[in-house]
Amino acid sequence: MKLSDYAINELIPYITGDNKTTVYKKGSELTKLFNSYGFRDIYDFNKGGLPKLSDNKNGMNTSRSDYTKDRLTKLSGKYELQNLLEDIINTAENTEKCAEEINSIISPENYNIEKINGKYTILGSKISKNQEIKNDARFINIQSDIIKELDNAQVSISLAMAWFTNKTLLKKLKEKQEQGIKVEIVIFDDGVNAKHGVNLEGFDFVKVRAERGGIMHNKFCVIDNQTVITGSYNWSDNAEYKNDENISIQADPKQATKYSVKFRELKSQTKK
Template structure:
């Protein structure tokens, strides 16, 4: 999906929301919104490095980055998701006034969910944010896998998740895991090296992998991606975290390409 620069300019205001109303999004909420469509960034880390700046400028950069990709579809549908806003009809009206110039339109289906329609849209994708019982959700997707589960996260200390991964490994499912090689992994992490699971520990001090901790994704059967702020640790279950489950082959393949790149770069280091 690709929209004009004029439409991007108008879309910025919808993302930012109106000041002094529930629709208003401050910096952390804006970063969280973009994380729900596949980014893995932290507001305070971005601010510390001078990478966030003004809300409007950051939002414009992100919209320009995802323009022409499926992520823009996901974002627009999230903006009218009734789990994100109490005024989905009002937001949909605003968005339709913008998107009509690019021949796109939000239509409410029989379940009362707004879906985007229009010219040359990518394959339909199911995008579902999850804010509660996240560990249970992840385990359910792992146990439902038939062919492959590829994981790239900072740490895995959750025994229930590790048990689910090992169970699928025993069934012949291709399990591949990338984590940080650091004190947390070495003192509290699950010892996957004692199994036959393909397992990589990558040191953060290696220049190519300084930001590995921001990789938090899992690919299921090359058609589903789990991503978001949730690390696969015991502690994460007690934090205010989220994941997004994206079911679409094209998106899953892009994450798989990134996973393979991480391994290739590691093997060359």
């Protein structure tokens, strides 16, 4: 998730709690917050409190707002920024108001906040009332079509896949994650994935069983909460090179939101 300098400046009081919607955070609490998203900062009261910033040439102690701006800027372009903002919203004293206000800051930059299963989540681009709905069926060269759609991802990729053994598609997901796209994966917890499945280390993923005792047989991918890829096609070499398969590529934000909700339900069954 990448934000402009303007948006980052506007978000600072929501992180520090210097407003009426989020919890006020002392310097030590801010370091603890940012450390949970990858930093290794130490709050040392005897050395001025917050860490000195690289551009601090006046020798003064780092302020809470300057520290927050620096860390938000460093997170911009990474999916951890999205996770942090969702955490801030969902722990706010007034979650609805906080979500509304932060949405007004990030929506001009093609992000949108929605409430899914009781929690606020940052999704892809805003839904345009005049947006053209597209639904395209594909039967051959499916892998290349999936890669083209993944290349268009700007915010998030949510994948629910029964069997995932295709290393080419795995490589593309890694590439998108390195670009700061939030990638989440749910796969079926069975022997095929255990023995032949791709290595998902480094991804936010879970393995699940079917709730009704059968197979977690879903095969869909939601991109930016705008586009859904679904059909018979597993992300496997057999599906690409041996089987007769199909997918449909649905550019339909309302449909994508339904799949996003289902993805959250599947992920809630977590078994890593």
